[in-house]
Amino acid sequence: MIPGFVRVSVIGEQCERFLNLCRGRDMELRKIIRTGEKEFQATLKVKDFRKISPLRRKTGVHIHILRKKGPVFWLLAASRHKMLLSGLLLAVCVFIFLSGRLWNIHIEGNVMNPTQQLLQFLEEEGITYGMSKRKIRCTSLAEAMRRKFPEITWVSAKLSGTQLIFEIREGTLPPKEQKEEDSCSLFSEVEGTVEKIVTRRGTPLVKEGDSVERGQELVSGILNITDDSQEVMRYEYVHADADIYIRHKVSYYDTFPLDVEKKVSTGKAKKFFFLQIGNLRLDLSPGEKKKEDRLIQEYPARITENFRLPLLAGTIMVQEYTLKKETLTEQAAKKQAIQKLYIYEEKLIQKGVQISENNVKIEINHQDCVSRGTLCVIEKTGREASTEKKTQPKERTPEDG
Known part of the structure; x- marks a missing residue:
C-alpha cells in the first residue's frame, strides 16, 4: 500500500460520537486538535479515510479535507498529467543516452602541431562528435598519434565524462642521416661583423669579430678527414648547421604631414543584428556609407570547446563621424x-632581431615630420646553399711516404 495522509476538519453535533466510532474500528487518528465547541481537526491515513463514509452518514457530521500529503497523491497528480510524466521519462532517457556519447575533445600541450591539424587526424581515425564512448580505444589512439606526428614524444589519452582529453609533450625531431647529395653550406644574407658563431655541423670559415660581405660563405659543408700527420685523406660532405649572428646597420626613414584629418564622432550610433547559417547570411544592417565606422562582434555557436555548429550570430555597431582638419x-x-618607430622595432624583435643602438633622429619642418637614421641590430643569418664539390685527394701509397 502506497502511504498517504489526509488532514480533515470534522464539524457537527455528534463530533465526539464520530471520534469514538473511528477508534472502535481501529482507525488511527493523529494530531487531534479541537478548534471549536462542535469542531475538531485530525490526520488519518488514506486507507482509513476511505472507511469513514458510513460513519459520517450515521453521525451526520460534515468533513472537509484541509491538506493531502504522501506519494500516493504525487502519483495521482502525475496520472492526470500523463504528457508531463512522459516528457520527464523521455528527458531522463535522452540524458542517459547522451552521457554515453563523445561531445568534446580537449587537447593541451601541443605547440608544433596545431589543434585543428590534430582534430583532422582524429576525424580520419573515426573519432567524431556524438559517437559512442565504447568505440573509443584511448591506447590505440595515443599510439597512432605518435606514429603520425614524430615530434610528439609522449601523449596520454583518457575519457572523462563525455570528454576525450589528450595531454601532449613535444620535442625536437631526431637528426636524419645526411646523404652527400643533401649537403649544404651557410652563406651570409647581410653585410656586417660576426657577433657570435656556434657551429654544430660543418667547418666554420669565419670567427667572432670578422667582417663579412653579403653572400659570403660562413660555414662550409665540407669536413676535412685527416691522418695522424694532418694530411687530408678525403672530404666528407655534411648538412651545415650553425647559429650565426651578424651585427649590422638597418636604415630607417619615415615621414607624415603635420596637417591631418581627425575623425570626430557625431554621437549617432545604431546597432544591427545578423544571423549566418552556413553560407547563408541574414544581415539587417544598411549598406556601407562614407564617414561611418563599423564594429562587428561575432558569437559562434559552440556546443563544446571544439564542437562548433555552422551557426553564427552577431551585432554590427554603425557609428557616424565627421572629418576635422587640424595641425599637429x-x-x-x-x-x-x-x-x-616603436612599432617598427617590435616587428624586428618578433623576427628574432636584437636592437643594440638607436641612431634615429626626428625633425619637424613647416609641413612634415621626418624620422631618419639607422638602427644597429644583431641578426641571425645563414642561408643554405649547395656545397661546391671538391675532387677527392689521391690515395697515398707507401712509396709516397
Missing part, C-alpha cells in the same frame, strides 16, 4: 613618430 603640435608629432 611639435610635441604630438614627435610622440606619433616615436610610436611608429
